[in-house]
Amino acid sequence: MTTTRRRTRQQSRASRRGGNLVSVLINGVLLYLLDAHPGWRSIPFLTPATAQVIGLVNLTLVAGIVANVVYFAVEPRWLRAIGDLVTLTISLVTALRVLEVFPFAFHGSMTFFSPLLHVLLVIGIVGMCIGILYSIGVLIRSPARHGR
Numbered sequence: 001m002t003t004t005r006r007r008t009r010q011q012s013r014a015s016r017r018g019g020n021l022v023s024v025l026i027n028g029v030l031l032y033l034l035d036a037h038p039g040w041r042s043i044p045f046l047t048p049a050t051a052q053v054i055g056l057v058n059l060t061l062v063a064g065i066v067a068n069v070v071y072f073a074v075e076p077r078w079l080r081a082i083g084d085l086v087t088l089t090i091s092l093v094t095a096l097r098v099l100e101v102f103p104f105a106f107h108g109s110m111t112f113f114s115p116l117l118h119v120l121l122v123i124g125i126v127g128m129c130i131g132i133l134y135s136i137g138v139l140i141r142s143p144a145r146h147g148r
Contacts, residue, residue, distance in 0.1 A: 080138075092129065
């Protein structure tokens with residue numbers, strides 16, 4: 001039974017590390033695509049108002065890259081909770097600002113995307129708030145479990 005548990009933990013750790021690498025790659029590619037010339041300006045449904053939020057979007061992507069690099073190297077639960085708390089907070093601020101500015105313009109048959117994107121942003125904001133509360137809970141419980 002111990003062998004099975006070890007094997008499962010090793011597979012879980014390997015899959016988590018693989019997920020961390022995939023996240024780093026995706027965030028890196030998105031960062032490059034948004035900032036390389038012509039970058040976000042070439043995306044037809046983004047308006048010039050995108051300039052008001054692109055810095056926060058970049059910060060969100062960079063925070064995700066940094067957190068996943070750290071998670072790849074070490075993975076104590078309390079550290080992951082801190083990283084998640086930081087990245088979720090940055091993401092929440094970004095999502096709230098994107099919702100406020102709403103730098104999207106859909107035309108013609110694509111106009112239905114505008115209300116859909118509003119709803120998805122609100123759902124994401126609620127999810128980030130839940131994630132922040134969960135991370136705080138993990139941080140509160142972690143020292144008690146380990147006697148620290």
